[in-house]
Amino acid sequence: MKIGELARLSGLTPSRIRFYERIGLLKTVDRRPNGYRTYPQQAVMVLGLITTAQRAGFTLDEIRTLLPPDLDHWDHVTLMDALTRKIADIEALQARLAQSRVHLLRLVEDIQARPDDMDCAANAHRVLTNMLAEHPEALDVTSDDIRLLDTTDRRQSVSPGRRKKTAPC
Amino acid sequence: MKIGELARLSGLTPSRIRFYERIGLLKTVDRRPNGYRTYPQQAVMVLGLITTAQRAGFTLDEIRTLLPPDLDHWDHVTLMDALTRKIADIEALQARLAQSRVHLLRLVEDIQARPDDMDCAANAHRVLTNMLAEHPEALDVTSDDIRLLDTTDRRQSVSPGRRKKTAPC
């Protein structure tokens, strides 16, 4: 099988396959007399394995250390270890994502919770201060510092005239 | 406030702050006569906002288009839109991660489910074929093609002598 056919069968581009060979992810392959690479059927499986592992979150480096030269002889211990650690990684990432999601949802809610007597600017300020207060890890500062950051005054006197012009925000 | 102090307060490095200015994420800032950048208190909040947004999954490009020149005047519509889309992005990623996780868990199980009368190589083959059969999207091939890929024969005659030497796999 030439590289073009392998590319079609695996869904990868030829350049990508050559790239994988270059970085040592694929072992150097047999050549025909004319210099063309010639692949065994198994190569399709190897590439499928690589893309599957990639989608599961493995880097090419990780995959290289895990992929045995011979698909029939895996390093069982290393493999199971890597799989287990990757599952843990995914779970950690899931936790972070869940946090981000809640954070964003709360932010949207908070923005929409503008009191009627508050103008856009004051609301923006309220939301911002809330956010940085709730997530102090964004800054390496104490809550004291955050209070310091609050440069506006708290008097919320909104003149009736200005209230009329308040844009929907 | 000079850049060093801002860096301390925000938890960012000075180089990173200068970088943000260079790419237009931070507006160009006032300079003292000696050329030193001088920042207002607000800058800490802006940087906190940026890192928070980053952690929520926004790219610097996205943040740049969202950040108004003046923290008191946001483009409400664009912002809410971006927030909503980002939440959807996160949920999509969560779904993908959940899939990956289940996939990996099932893979671990499958590896461990080696029948007693099967040696490591055959088990590896079994697991691989299962995997590629269950996830044909890894390859742009039909299930017919996958069957074609199966180059070993199915006779599982394992000699007793070899069975003794079977490594724990």
Add this chain to the structure above:
DNA sequence: CTTGACCTTGAAGCTACCTTCAACGTTAGG
């Protein structure tokens, strides 16, 4: 014999997000 589709190589480019370096000017403290 020509055309077009394939194959080869090495080098360079691309994205995102920074860091590091070199070479230099400024400032605060002792």
Add this chain to the structure above:
DNA sequence: CCTAACGTTGAAGGTAGCTTCAAGGTCAAG
């Protein structure tokens, strides 16, 4: 006055994972 810490700049480097390009060689069909 000296020194250490800080500031400035532009350019280059680094990571991950490829793609693209240039400049060729090979092959099958018409």
